[in-house]
Amino acid sequence: MRILAISGSLRRGSYNTLLLETVAELLVDGVELAIFPGLKAVPPYDQDDDVEPAPAAVQRLRGAIAASDAVLFATPEYNSSIPGQLKNALDWASRPVATNVLRNKPVAVVGASTSMFGAVWAQAELRKVLSSLGARVVDVELPVPHAQTRFRDGRLFDPELRSRLAEVVYALVGEAVPLPSAA
Numbered sequence: 001m002r003i004l005a006i007s008g009s010l011r012r013g014s015y016n017t018l019l020l021e022t023v024a025e026l027l028v029d030g031v032e033l034a035i036f037p038g039l040k041a042v043p044p045y046d047q048d049d050d051v052e053p054a055p056a057a058v059q060r061l062r063g064a065i066a067a068s069d070a071v072l073f074a075t076p077e078y079n080s081s082i083p084g085q086l087k088n089a090l091d092w093a094s095r096p097v098a099t100n101v102l103r104n105k106p107v108a109v110v111g112a113s114t115s116m117f118g119a120v121w122a123q124a125e126l127r128k129v130l131s132s133l134g135a136r137v138v139d140v141e142l143p144v145p146h147a148q149t150r151f152r153d154g155r156l157f158d159p160e161l162r163s164r165l166a167e168v169v170y171a172l173v174g175e176a177v178p179l180p181s182a183a
């Protein structure tokens with residue numbers, strides 16, 4: 001199965017992107033993860049531009065989500081909420097409403113921030129938005145507070161956080177690939 005990973009941060013060296021890179025080290029056999037590289041290219045949402053064919057960067061976003069079995073988001077917190085470019089991308093992904101690419105898609109949210117709270121508000125807001133689009137939002141949260149102290153050589157080294165991150169991925173995979181019923 002394929003997990004698409006979307007970091008809400010555009011900056012080089014983003015702790016949230018590093019968090020997603022760490023996930024790649026925790027995957028079990030048969031599960032692949034690809035980090036979406038095109039968030040920055042997504043144009044500002046304009047309903048006048050939301051026609052067929054969609055702008056190329058939007059097609060790439062929608063196509064990458066549609067081709068995945070599940071989506072894992074890592075979001076920073078900007079001013080107690082979701083970064084604008086991530087929300088903008090979700091607005092594009094949300095159309096057309098009835099058939100939007102996130103409808104029924106298993107999704108999970110984690111987040112890192114440099115404060116003591118670990119982006120919990122942004123994670124909650126992101127889960128709310130994803131729920132409103134009809135995604136199957138896994139009921140987990142992973143706050144990574146004081147993110148500037150959590151990575152060494154670009155790797156999340158705290159064993160407790162690594163284990164909780166693996167649990168999030170396990171829950172996401174479980175949502176995407178339901179276990180066969182015992183009968």
Ligand SMILES: Cc1cc2nc3c(=O)[nH]c(=O)nc-3n(C[C@H](O)[C@H](O)[C@H](O)COP(=O)(O)O)c2cc1C
Nearest residue numbers: 009011014015016017076077078079080113114115
């Ligand atoms: C515009 C802006 C607003 C921010 N607001 C918050 C905030 O509300 N809460 C918080 O915990 N951190 C906030 N921060 C700090 C981020 O947690 C920190 O920059 C973090 O490293 C961003 O994630 P990244 O490393 O993935 O880019 C803010 C940073 C910026 C640039």
